[in-house]
Amino acid sequence: MKVGELAQVARCTVETVRYYEKEGLLPAPERTAANYRRYVQAHVDRLRFIRNCRALDMTHAEIRALLERIDHPAGDCRAINDLLDQHIEHVEARIGELRQLQDQLVSLRQRCRNERPIDACGILQGLAAMETEVRPPRPSHLG
Amino acid sequence: MKVGELAQVARCTVETVRYYEKEGLLPAPERTAANYRRYVQAHVDRLRFIRNCRALDMTHAEIRALLERIDHPAGDCRAINDLLDQHIEHVEARIGELRQLQDQLVSLRQRCRNERPIDACGILQGLAAMETEVRPPRPSHLG
DNA sequence: GCTTGACCCTATAGTAACTTCAGGATGTGC
DNA sequence: GCACATCCTGAAGTTACTATAGGGTCAAGC
Numbered sequence: 575m576k577v578g579e580l581a582q583v584a585r586c587t588v589e590t591v592r593y594y595e596k597e598g599l600l601p602a603p604e605r606t607a608a609n610y611r612r613y614v615q616a617h618v619d620r621l622r623f624i625r626n627c628r629a630l631d632m633t634h635a636e637i638r639a640l641l642e643r644i645d646h647p648a649g650d651c652r653a654i655n656d657l658l659d660q661h662i663e664h665v666e667a668r669i670g671e672l673r674q675l676q677d678q679l680v681s682l683r684q685r686c687r688n689e690r691p692i693d694a695c696g697i698l699q700g701l702a703a704m705e706t707e708v709r710p711p712r713p714s715h716l717g
Numbered sequence: 718m719k720v721g722e723l724a725q726v727a728r729c730t731v732e733t734v735r736y737y738e739k740e741g742l743l744p745a746p747e748r749t750a751a752n753y754r755r756y757v758q759a760h761v762d763r764l765r766f767i768r769n770c771r772a773l774d775m776t777h778a779e780i781r782a783l784l785e786r787i788d789h790p791a792g793d794c795r796a797i798n799d800l801l802d803q804h805i806e807h808v809e810a811r812i813g814e815l816r817q818l819q820d821q822l823v824s825l826r827q828r829c830r831n832e833r834p835i836d837a838c839g840i841l842q843g844l845a846a847m848e849t850e851v852r853p854p855r856p857s858h859l860g
Numbered sequence: 861g862c863t864t865g866a867c868c869c870t871a872t873a874g875t876a877a878c879t880t881c882a883g884g885a886t887g888t889g890c
Numbered sequence: 891g892c893a894c895a896t897c898c899t900g901a902a903g904t905t906a907c908t909a910t911a912g913g914g915t916c917a918a919g920c
Contacts, residue, residue, distance in 0.1 A: 578867065588868085593907060608915055610868055619845065626847040630822055634906070640844070643835055651838035655829055658840055662822045669815045672808055672859070675774055679805045682773075686798055692790035697797050698783065702762065704769040715905080716815070721896065731897085736878060751886055753897060777877075858876080861920100868915065879904075886897065 575613040584621040591621065597634060599624055599641065632661060633715050668716040718756040727764040734764065740777060742767055742784065775804060776858050811859040 581588045594600040595611075600621055604612045620641075627637045636657060643654055685696030692698065724731045737743040738754075743764055747755045763784075770780040779800060786797055828839030835841070 576868075587908080589908065590906085592869090597906090606915095608868080610915080622847075623845050626844050628906090629847070630825075631818055640841065644841060647835035649835075650832035651829060651835050651840070652832045654835075654838055654840050655826070655832070658822065658826050662819065662826060665815055665819050665822060669812060669819065672812045672815070676805065676808050676812065679773055679801065679808060683798070683801050683805060686794060689793035689795045689798070692786055692792075692794050692797075695794035695797055697794070697801055698787060701769050701783070702766050704765075704772070719897075730879080732879065733877090735898090740877090751897080753886080771877090863920085864918090866916090869913080871912095872910085874909075875907085876905100879902100881902075882900090884898080886895100888893100888895085890892090 575618070577611045577613070580613045580617060580621060583618055584625050586621075586625055594621070594624060599634060599637060630661070631665070631716060636661060664716060718761070720754045720756070723756045723760060723764060726761055727768050729764075729768055737764070737767060742777065742780060773804070774808065774859060779804060807859060 577588045577591055581591050584591070591600065595602050600617065602611075603614070603617060606612050623641075623644075624637055627640065632640075639657055640654060643651070682697055682700045685700045690696075720731045720734055724734050727734070734743065738745050743760065745754075746757070746760060749755050766784075766787075767780055770783065775783075782800055783797060786794070825840055825843045828843045833839070
């Protein structure tokens with residue numbers, strides 16, 4: 575299986591596949607005489623796993639931690655449960671932040687219902703008058 | 718007012734202030750004989766405006782568009798209203814995405830209530846079995 | 861045998877909004 | 891005159907890719 579085919583079954587681009595290899599998430603496969611990557615089923619499974627994690631917005635570091643456990647199973651899966659719990663918290667926190675943001679945006683928007691000259695625009699006035707908040711360094715990686 | 722003081726009143730770092738200058742969001746101030754930046758009240762107002770926009774998760778491009786209108790007022794403020802409406806939609810869309818994500822994560826988490834050996838971990842099994850989704854290129858910049 | 865087109869390769873740079881670092885100058889208090 | 895905080899510039903690092911340049915491989919068709 576060549577890289578294009580692998581990318582297709584995993585629904586990503588060939589660039590992403592090669593990138594994961596460089597990052598050490600996906601093991602480097604054998605090469606053909608022409609130096610083409612030659613993948614086997616294990617690569618498909620692993621890449622699917624990675625893409626599923628990414629679909630859940632996990633970072634490469636989080637995915638790496640999971641793969642580590644899979645590659646070197648030891649003890650129970652508590653660490654995995656914990657990782658997922660933390661991730662769920664991240665997402666929850668980010669939703670909360672965005673909700674608050676949304677409230678602010680909507681109330682800002684209501685300051686200018688009609689088309690006024692720029693100088694009278696309630697939105698710009700609101701943005702100028704807002705109490706500048708400390709932007710906490712993102713606790714989550716979710717943007 | 719030196720850069721450290723400006724950063725303090727605007728609640729950001731001096732690096733951020735200098736970065737905004739390089740980006741053209743904040744105009745370059747006069748310099749002292751020792752080549753120190755010397756800011757005046759207008760800079761404070763502008764930086765506060767920028768930080769308020771950032772607190773609302775606007776991109777530099779969006780902020781630039783707003784500043785443009787402020788610097789060259791022309792016509793009415795319809796474009797500003799539109800920009801904000803679009804931004805509100807972005808945030809709304811992202812909240813929806815994260816909610817869906819959260820549902821998936823929670824149901825994944827429920828697959829492993831107790832501490833099992835790695836091989837039996839319901840979470841890892843779930844991640845391996847998930848139908849790999851096409852990750853749509855982010856329509857919003859909100860991560 | 862030759863061309864065309866789809867696919868593969870590497871290495872490098874670009875994205876967003878900063879942060880960090882290296883290496884050095886300035887200003888202030890004691 | 892020295893320590894220490896603060897200032898300066900320029901370059902590189904962050905995250906997870908995407909894009910681009912410049913080239914090799916392979917199968918099909920003429």
